Amino acid sequence: MKEVVLKADKLNKxxxxxxxxxxxxxxxxxxxxxxxxxxxxxxGCGKSTLxxxxxxxxxxxxxxxxxxGEKLTGKSxxxxxxxxxxxxxxxxxxHYLLPEFTxxxxxxxxxxxxxxxxxxxxxxxxxxxxxLLGMEEHAHKLSSRLSGGQQQRVAIARALINNPxxxxxxxxxxxxxxxxxxxxxxxxxxxxxTYHQTIIAVTHxxxxxxxxxxxxxxxDGEIINGESAK
Amino acid sequence: MKLAFQIAITQLxxxxxxxxxxxxxxxxxxxxxxxxxxxMKGLNGFTDDLAMATxxxxxxxxxxxxxxxxxxxxxxxxxxxxxxxxxxKNERKDLKNGFQIVNYIKNDPRVLGVSPQLSxxxxxxxxxxxxxxxxxxxxILQEDKMFDLQGKIKAGGLQELIPPNDCILIGKGLAKxxxxxxxxxxxxTTPQGYTMKLKVVGIFQMGxxxxxxxxxxxxxxxxxxxxxKDSRFITEVSVKMKNIKESGVVxxxxxxxxxxxxxxxxTANATILVGKVFRDILTFAVSFTLLVVAGFGIYNIxxxxxxxxxxxxxxxxxxxxxxxxxxxxxxxxxxxxxxxGSVAGLLMGFGLASWLASIPVDFGDAFSLTRLPVSFDPxxxxxxxxxxxxxxxxxxxxxxxKAGKIDPIQILRG
Numbered sequence: 001m002k003e004v005v006l007k008a009d010k011l012n013k014x015x016x017x018x019x020x021x022x023x024x025x026x027x028x029x030x031x032x033x034x035x036x037x038x039x040x041x042x043x044g045c046g047k048s049t050l051x052x053x054x055x056x057x058x059x060x061x062x063x064x065x066x067x068x069g070e071k072l073t074g075k076s077x078x079x080x081x082x083x084x085x086x087x088x089x090x091x092x093x094x095h096y097l098l099p100e101f102t103x104x105x106x107x108x109x110x111x112x113x114x115x116x117x118x119x120x121x122x123x124x125x126x127x128x129x130x131x132l133l134g135m136e137e138h139a140h141k142l143s144s145r146l147s148g149g150q151q152q153r154v155a156i157a158r159a160l161i162n163n164p165x166x167x168x169x170x171x172x173x174x175x176x177x178x179x180x181x182x183x184x185x186x187x188x189x190x191x192x193x194t195y196h197q198t199i200i201a202v203t204h205x206x207x208x209x210x211x212x213x214x215x216x217x218x219x220d221g222e223i224i225n226g227e228s229a230k
Numbered sequence: 231m232k233l234a235f236q237i238a239i240t241q242l243x244x245x246x247x248x249x250x251x252x253x254x255x256x257x258x259x260x261x262x263x264x265x266x267x268x269x270m271k272g273l274n275g276f277t278d279d280l281a282m283a284t285x286x287x288x289x290x291x292x293x294x295x296x297x298x299x300x301x302x303x304x305x306x307x308x309x310x311x312x313x314x315x316x317x318x319k320n321e322r323k324d325l326k327n328g329f330q331i332v333n334y335i336k337n338d339p340r341v342l343g344v345s346p347q348l349s350x351x352x353x354x355x356x357x358x359x360x361x362x363x364x365x366x367x368x369x370i371l372q373e374d375k376m377f378d379l380q381g382k383i384k385a386g387g388l389q390e391l392i393p394p395n396d397c398i399l400i401g402k403g404l405a406k407x408x409x410x411x412x413x414x415x416x417x418x419t420t421p422q423g424y425t426m427k428l429k430v431v432g433i434f435q436m437g438x439x440x441x442x443x444x445x446x447x448x449x450x451x452x453x454x455x456x457x458x459k460d461s462r463f464i465t466e467v468s469v470k471m472k473n474i475k476e477s478g479v480v481x482x483x484x485x486x487x488x489x490x491x492x493x494x495x496x497t498a499n500a501t502i503l504v505g506k507v508f509r510d511i512l513t514f515a516v517s518f519t520l521l522v523v524a525g526f527g528i529y530n531i532x533x534x535x536x537x538x539x540x541x542x543x544x545x546x547x548x549x550x551x552x553x554x555x556x557x558x559x560x561x562x563x564x565x566x567x568x569x570x571g572s573v574a575g576l577l578m579g580f581g582l583a584s585w586l587a588s589i590p591v592d593f594g595d596a597f598s599l600t601r602l603p604v605s606f607d608p609x610x611x612x613x614x615x616x617x618x619x620x621x622x623x624x625x626x627x628x629x630x631x632k633a634g635k636i637d638p639i640q641i642l643r644g
Contacts, residue, residue: 052639057548078552085550092642096545100244110549112233158549170642 005165005198006031011053011063013046023049024061025221031166034196036189038209041218047202048170050218054200055088055168056080068165085114089159091201093171096155099144103135103154106143111161122161129157133187149180156187160197167191169201173208185211234555237546238562241539248535249567255531256571256622257578259524260614264579267517269586271605274509281502283436284377285495286345286468287477290484292325293491294318324348328464331488335469340480342472345372348450348465350457355417355425356408363404363444365418367453367464370399376470379434379447386412386432394451398428402435403443418456426456437599517610521617528618529625532567536560536629543633544641553634560633564626565619572618576611 013024023046031037039047052058054065056072059080064073067087072080089110097106107126111117117125130136133153138146143154152172159167172188173181185208191197192213201212209215217225242249300313325331328346335344347368353360370391374380379388383399390397398418400410410416410430419425428448435442448456454463469484471477474495481494496503543556587604 055548057637057639078554081547081550081552083550084548088550090548092548096541096548096642098542098545100241105240109233109237109546112236113550113555115233 002032002034004030005033005068006054006200007066008050008054009064009066011050011061011065013049013053013058013061023221024053027063027221027223029216029223031198031200033198034192036192036199036213037201037216038212038214039200039202039216039218040204040206040209045218046221047218051168051170051200051202055090056084085110086162087165089156089162089164089167091152091155091159091167091169091172093174097143097151097158099142101143102140103130103143103146104139106154107158107161110158114162116162126157126161129160130154132160133157149176149183152176152180152184153187156184160191166198166200169199169203171203172201173203173205181205181208234558235562238559238566241542241559242563242566248538252531252535252567253571253574255527256524256568256618257574259520259527260572260575260618261578261582263517263520263524263617264576264610264614265582265586266520267513267610268579268583268604268606269602270509270513270516271607271610272587272603274506274513275605276599276603277509278506280437281499281506282495283382283438284441285499286376287471287474287495288469288481288484288492289466289498290325290331290469290488290490290492291466292323294323324459324463324465325467325488325490327462328467329462331467331490335467335484338480340472340476341469343372343376343470345369345376345468346450346464346466347373347468348453348457348459348463350453351421352446352456353419353421354404354408354446355419360419361404361407361444363446365398365446365448365453365456367448367450369450370447373447376468382434382436384433384435386430388432388447390431391447391449394449396426396428396452397431397448398452399432399434399447400430401442401445402433403439404446405430405433407443420456422458424456424458428452525617525621525625528568528621529628532564532622532625533629535563536626536633540633540636540641543636544638547636547638548642553631556634557627557630560626560630561623564622564630568619568622568626571622572615575614575618579611579614580606 007030009028011024011027012022015021015023027050039050041047049058053061056065059077064071066072067083070083072083075083098109101109104123104126107129108122111122111125112119127136127139130139133156135150135153135157138150138154143151146154156167156172167188169188173184176184188199188201189211192199201208203209215225216223300311300316302311302313332344332346335341345368347366349364349366352363352365354363370379370388374388384402386399388399391399398416400408400416405411408416412430412432414430415427416430417425417427434447450464451461454461457463469480471480477494478496481492481497485492539560546556546559547553583604583606586602589602591599591602593599
């Protein structure tokens with residue numbers, strides 16, 4: 001039995017604009033260490049909303065979320081920011097690198113924020129992560145000079161820099177062409193299999209979902225399939 | 231904090247042109263403030279100096295006394311007396327024991343300088359023309375100490391006035407009318423009919439036409455001779471205080487002590503004083519307006535700068551930066567913009583003031599003014615820098631606090 005890293009218990013969320021509307025209905029599930037989970041469903045089914053709850057960035061919900069045994073619900077924003085910094089790595093649909101910084105700096109920033117290692121060690125780690133993603137030769141370029149696929153790979157390296165408990169992806173391949181989609185998926189799959197990295201990704205891409213370990217399917221704010229692990 | 235500083239610097243340098251525009255916003259605000267205030271202060275200061283150039287802080291003289299008890303009242307105090315349109319008595323206009331008064335005042339620690347003098351009306355004779363004017367007998371060294379005569383001498387010098395020679399120092403306008411140069415002799419006549427020839431040893435210019443056109447200085451003894459009075463005869467004592475604000479109090483004190491009229495400059499120049507107060511109010515209003523306008527400009531620029539960075543803020547927050555970190559990053563940027571912009575503003579203000587001070591002006595002979603008067607009082611430079619930095623800090627703090635509180639999801643979702 002593998003250890004549970006993420007536990008969502010009876011999550012309910014409402015939108016109040018324009019009228020009161022329940023986006024998430026009584027959602028409960030667990031994610032085990034090393035699992036590669038895809039959350040799928042039609043637009044508006046609440047899958048991105050769910051991911052943002054799990055990411056700790058959205059705190060306006062009912063129910064509880066725990067990660068690595070630590071209850072996150074009810075913590076202060078600053079504590080959550082610290083927790084995010086250490087335990088969660090993000091990959092967004094639109095790469096979202098800081099355009100004024102070099103690739104290497106972009107990867108290093110979350111680690112510098114965490115402040116666990118010296119700058120020199122962090123630089124070595126960042127270069128190692130970039131090498132893992134085949135991006136070390138671009139390390140000293142400005143991030144805005146890279147192509148979309150390259151930027152997404154840098155974003156994954158940034159997500160990995162603090163060796164997070166979970167990597168969360170919001171449509172990580174949503175903005176990429178087929179070749180780059182394939183490429184990014186291979187990287188995530190590799191991370192999951194080789195390094196037992198836990199990954200949760202929201203996606204529209206059925207191929208992407210089919211090839212992951214587990215699919216959580218949502219519809220109208222409820223999980224209709226994949227509540228428990230295979 | 232070090233990380234926030236690094237991020238702040240990198241962002242500032244990456245968008246260098248934007249940073250420079252923001253800094254220039256501060257620079258122009260502060261620079262214009264300093265430039266304008268320097269000019270206003272310079273002009274005001276010039277007007278004030280002009281007014282004070284020949285005005286002693288306290289003047290002690292023997293005022294014509296109109297209100298005296300009729301003699302009749304003194305002799306028959308218990309009787310009903312009626313005296314119509316009483317005239318002043320023929321009294322000597324001098325200060326008895328005037329030199330004692332001077333010696334007493336000289337020892338007053340509040341006093342900078344004291345000068346005895348006597349003045350009389352005279353006619354300057356130029357061919358058949360007689361020009362009306364006044365001549366003052368003064369202790370020229372004391373007078374110089376109090377009113378910086380040396381600085382106002384345009385030709386010749388004032389040393390020859392120290393011994394009681396028959397020498398005279400005349401105003402520039404008067405010299406022009408008399409066509410007199412240093413070394414020439416002018417003839418003067420008193421209203422009593424006494425005529426004397428005096429050698430011109432210097433020409434001065436106070437910058438006020440009303441003085442330069444009529445006034446001349448001579449040794450006290452010379453004027454006593456012209457007026458045919460004894461060597462103790464002086465008509466007034468001028469006093470210059472160390473602190474001009476004490477004039478009123480000290481004047482009252484002297485008035486009581488010497489039993490002569492002691493008039494302080496504020497009473498004598500009430501209109502000038504009101505004008506000064508009005509000019510100060512105007513200066514304050516203008517500087518306040520300039521600072522408010524500059525402040526709003528700075529606020530707008532920083533607000534825009536931070537608004538443009540919303541996406542970056544969202545990323546930073548998603549990767550674990552707290553709202554405090556975000557505020558720190560933008561505060562560093564704001565303060566740097568404020569600091570560099572303000573210092574550049576000082577230089578610009580100084581440049582502007584220097585340029586204004588180099589503009590030649592010509593107000594004719596009435597004023598001894600060749601360039602625009604500009605103040606280089608450092609006070610306004612301090613105000614400029616302090617204002618520039620506090621405004622940018624505040625203008626940076628408000629939007630960055632708002633940005634720190636922003637929900638990253640709203641930005642990341644697009």
